[in-house]
Structures are given as structure tokens and as C-alpha cells.
Amino acid sequence: DGFPATKLFTQGYSYTYDDVIFLPHYIDFPTDSVHLGTKLTRNITLSTPCVSSPMDTVTEASMAVSIAAVGGIGIIHSNNTVAEQAAFVRSVKSHRMPVFSNDFVLVLENDAILSGGLFDDNKFVFVSSNGRNVVGFVERGKWEGLGDKGVKVSEYMVRKDVTFSSLSSFEDVVSCLDEKDLEFVALVNEEGEVVNVVGREDVERVKGCPKIGSGSVDKKGRFLVGASIGTRDSDKERLRELVKAGVDVVVIDSSQGNSIYQIEMIKFAKREFPDLDVIGGNVVTMSQAQNLIKSGVDGLRVGMGSGSICTTQEVCAVGRGQATAVYKVSSIAAKSGIPIIADGGISNSGHIVKALTLGASTVMMGSFLAGSTEAPGAYVYQNGQKVKKYRGMGSLEAMMKGSDARYLGDKEKMKIAQGVVGAVKDKGSVLKFIPYTMQAVKQGFQDLGASSLQSAHDLLRSGILRLEVRTGAAQVEGGVHGLVSYEKKSF
Numbered sequence: 001d002g003f004p005a006t007k008l009f010t011q012g013y014s015y016t017y018d019d020v021i022f023l024p025h026y027i028d029f030p031t032d033s034v035h036l037g038t039k040l041t042r043n044i045t046l047s048t049p050c051v052s053s054p055m056d057t058v059t060e061a062s063m064a065v066s067i068a069a070v071g072g073i074g075i076i077h078s079n080n081t082v083a084e085q086a087a088f089v090r091s092v093k094s095h096r097m098p099v100f101s102n103d104f105v106l107v108l109e110n111d112a113i114l115s116g117g118l119f120d121d122n123k124f125v126f127v128s129s130n131g132r133n134v135v136g137f138v139e140r141g142k143w144e145g146l147g148d149k150g151v152k153v154s155e156y157m158v159r160k161d162v163t164f165s166s167l168s169s170f171e172d173v174v175s176c177l178d179e180k181d182l183e184f185v186a187l188v189n190e191e192g193e194v195v196n197v198v199g200r201e202d203v204e205r206v207k208g209c210p211k212i213g214s215g216s217v218d219k220k221g222r223f224l225v226g227a228s229i230g231t232r233d234s235d236k237e238r239l240r241e242l243v244k245a246g247v248d249v250v251v252i253d254s255s256q257g258n259s260i261y262q263i264e265m266i267k268f269a270k271r272e273f274p275d276l277d278v279i280g281g282n283v284v285t286m287s288q289a290q291n292l293i294k295s296g297v298d299g300l301r302v303g304m305g306s307g308s309i310c311t312t313q314e315v316c317a318v319g320r321g322q323a324t325a326v327y328k329v330s331s332i333a334a335k336s337g338i339p340i341i342a343d344g345g346i347s348n349s350g351h352i353v354k355a356l357t358l359g360a361s362t363v364m365m366g367s368f369l370a371g372s373t374e375a376p377g378a379y380v381y382q383n384g385q386k387v388k389k390y391r392g393m394g395s396l397e398a399m400m401k402g403s404d405a406r407y408l409g410d411k412e413k414m415k416i417a418q419g420v421v422g423a424v425k426d427k428g429s430v431l432k433f434i435p436y437t438m439q440a441v442k443q444g445f446q447d448l449g450a451s452s453l454q455s456a457h458d459l460l461r462s463g464i465l466r467l468e469v470r471t472g473a474a475q476v477e478g479g480v481h482g483l484v485s486y487e488k489k490s491f
């Protein structure tokens with residue numbers, strides 16, 4: 001009944017997730033015993049197989065903190081200066097709870113003048129006598145605009161100790177708010193600098209989210225975080241600064257990773273920082289993968305032209321259907337113990353089940369996460385819908401800011417876009433929809449009779465798990481059809 005993967009993927013067709021469907025197998029365990037723990041790279045383990053894409057409308061510090069809190073990992077994009085990217089990494093490493101705030105500023109007590117402008121971007125003004133330790137604060141909500149005349153901050157501030165160690169756990173922060181009867185705490189690092197502000201609303205929001213597994217943390221209990229780099233000479237300096245900032249893994253970000261530039265960068269990174277895991281890519285064929293594996297990568301990113309904002313296949317005529325790419329690359333990478341990341345084309349939990357069963361160890365997502373509260377940028381209303389901007393890193397707009405290195409563009413020459421700029425719907429917090437999505441993934445695994453990623457891979461490779469190609473009509477049948485209208489709500 002059905003086809004084993006070895007047969008299905010050797011017919012000369014390029015299949016993507018929607019083309020194929022698994023046949024159900026045998027269930028002898030409950031959904032909750034499905035274990036989604038996995039490897040991002042040779043040395044990095046995650047409890048949730050989710051990675052946020054290094055795109056400037058997807059992963060900065062807020063996304064990285066929250067996705068690590070639910071057991072995945074965020075890869076900070078590099079469409080910025082080295083200092084900005086390193087600051088995002090430092091910021092993630094200074095967090096221990098899934099709350100991220102950066103709308104505060106520190107001013108000096110003696111000479112600072114309060115004016116309305118200070119509150120344009122900041123909810124809190126913290127006051128210090130020495131540039132570090134906080135002695136008081138002014139809150140935007142309590143600020144009765146004094147026009148541009150301004151008053152000395154020392155006359156207006158509340159003198160109260162609202163600081164608490166940034167090394168504290170979520171539970172400790174909650175107790176601190178209660179014990180000191182505060183509306184918020186300013187979390188300070190060992191140097192006394194404010195790194196985060198946690199309010200009662202944040203606490204309620206986090207408490208209201210389903211709890212899944214443990215967060216992704218390093219040996220010191222700090223969130224794991226990755227960052228992308230390019231393959232230019234200047235990226236060597238970027239890499240050094242990221243390592244200084246405490247990055248846990250780097251992703252070499254190229255749309256076609258099988259290049260001399262990437263191989264040299266992998267070798268450089270492994271030579272300079274033998275303890276740092278390096279993810280190479282992107283690749284879609286076995287021979288591309290083989291080359292990068294030989295060069296010493298610890299993980300591989302798979303996908304070319306499968307992303308929702310990609311036009312690479314149209315513009316350059318190269319790429320591969322994502323289901324075939326994931327299956328082919330993972331079959332070679334598994335032999336060397338290299339985990340693969342299925343990158344792009346994920347728009348529902350079924351796609352995640354397919355990617356992970358076909359051999360991926362994690363999925364990397366852009367559009368799936370870009371509408372969340374944690375993605376960079378503000379929501380706007382478009383045709384009555386609340387949306388956030390989402391753009392390809394090969395779009396003209398992103399390349400104008402500097403991301404052309406990923407597409408081997410040259411600053412001096414003509415730029416050709418390989419991506420588009422668009423918008424995605426508001427999805428709320430990743431703290432909520434990732435746990436729900438993972439529950440759906442577990443149900444898919446249960447239907448397949450696979451209680452873990454490893455068992456899914458084994459069932460597929462041994463030919464026990466069977467699949468088929470869906471015709472166009474079968475795909476229509478597999479989606480909602482025949483209704484005049486309906487509301488799509490998954491949880």
C-alpha cells in the first residue's frame with residue numbers, strides 16, 4: 001500500500017510538502033508521549049524543533065528570547081551593522097524570561113531635563129546618579145506633559161528601588177512584584193545596567209500561555225541564540241564580535257551555499273572557533289551537501305526558492321521542491337550525523353510534520369512567525385486586517401539596506417531582486433501559538449505511529465512508513481471545500 005520514500009523520490013519529480021501525503025500507521029501510545037526533542041547541530045539540542053529565520057522582519061532579540069523560551073532557537077539577522085547584531089545577541093544572553101522590553105532609557109539625575117520627547121519611544125525613564133545604578137524612575141503613564149519647557153528629572157521622579165537581578169527566574173520576579181507591591185521591576189545585570197522591564201501585564205500574559213518543555217538555555221541558564229553571517233571578508237570581523245557577544249551558533253547565510261566563498265568561511269570559522277557550531281547552506285542536493293559536510297559544518301540548512309517571499313526559482317531557474325530537497329539532503333547528512341534544518345515553505349503544522357518525517361531535525365520559519373508580536377516592526381491595518389510587514393532578504397527593499405551578500409550581489413553592480421515585500425496577518429504571541437502548533441505536530445506523529453523524530457526517520461527509511469503523491473483534486477479535497485463561508489480558527 002502506498003510508496004516507500006526511496007521509490008517516490010526517485011521518479012524525476014520535484015515534490016513539495018502539499019504534493020505528498022503520508023498514509024497513517026499504527027498507534028500504540030498517547031499524544032503526550034510523543035517527544036519532539038531534537039538536534040539543531042551536532043552539539044546543540046533543542047526541546048522544540050523550531051528555528052526562526054535570520055530575516056530583518058523576523059528575528060531580532062524579542063523573537064529570539066521568546067522562541068528560545070518555548071524550546072526552539074532564533075537566528076539574529078545580519079542586515080545591520082556588526083555592533084547592532086552583536087547588541088541583539090548580548091541582549092538575548094542577558095534575558096532569562098520570555099519577556100522582552102526595550103522601551104526604556106537611562107538618564108542622569110543631576111542634569112537631565114524631562115521633556116515630552118523622552119517618552120516618544122520610551123515607556124520608562126530610569127534615573128541614575130552615576131550612569132548605571134538606578135535611583136528612581138518616571139513612567140510615561142504618569143507623565144503629565146510639561147510641553148517643551150521641561151523640568152529637572154530629580155524633581156519629578158519617584159525615588160523607589162524597583163530593580164531586581166536579571167539572573168532571576170520568572171517565579172522569582174513574580175514573587176518580587178508581590179512582595180514589594182510593585183507594578184513592574186527593572187531587571188539589572190551584574191554591572192547594574194537595566195536590561196529588561198517586566199510588568200504585571202507581562203506576567204499575566206506569560207502565565208496565560210501553555211507551558212511546553214524547558215526553554216533552550218546554555219550551561220549558565222541564559223537563552224540560546226544564533227546569528228547569521230555572510231561570506232565576505234568583512235564577515236570575519238562580524239563573526240569575532242558575535243562570538244565575543246556570546247553567540248551559541250552561527251548560520252552562514254547564502255541562497256546557494258555550495259560555493260568556494262562559503263567553504264572558505266566554514267573552514268575559517270572552525271579554525272578560529274573550534275567550539276562554535278557552524279550551520280552551512282542553503283543546499284538542496286546531495287552533492288552540494290556532501291561538499292559542505294566535508295568542509296566541517298555542524299548542521300545544514302535546506303531549501304532554495306521554497307520560501308513564501310522567494311522568487312529565486314523564477315528569476316534564476318534553480319531550486320528544488322522542498323519535500324524532495326529535505327528527503328534527499330537528509331539521506332546523505334544522516335550518514336555523517338549532521339542534522340538538517342528544513343528552511344522555508346512552512347505554512348501549517350502539517351508541513352512541519354512532513355518536513356520532520358522526511359528527515360529534517362528542525363524547521364526554519366519566516367512567514368509563519370512574522371505576524372507575531374515578537375517579530376520586529378509595528379502592526380498596521382490593511383483592508384481591515386491587522387498585519388505586519390514581511391519581506392524577503394533578496395527583495396530590493398532589503399538589499400538596499402545591505403542584505404545583497406546572501407544573493408552574491410555586488411554593491412557596485414546592478415541589483416536583481418530574488419524576493420518580494422509583503423505583509424502577514426497578526427498571529428499573537430509565539431509563546432502561545434508555538435505550543436499549540438507543536439501539539440498539532442504531536443498528533444500528526446501519533447497518526448504515523450512515531451513517538452519521536454528519530455522513530456519517524458527510522459520508519460521512513462525502513463520503508464514501513466508509506467506515502468503517495470496527491471493529485472490536484474486530492475489536494476483540493478484535503479483542504480476545506482464546498483462551504484459558502486467558514487472561519488478558520490485552530491486553537
Ligand code: XMP
Pocket residue numbers: 053054055255282303304305306307308309310311312313343344345346364365366367368391392393394395418419420
Ligand atoms: P518562509 O516560507 O518561512 O521562508 O517565509 C523563509 C525562508 O525564505 C528564504 N528567503 C528568501 N529566499 N528570496 C529567496 O529566494 C528572498 O528574498 C528570501 N528571503 C528569505 C530564507 O531561507 C528564509 O529562511
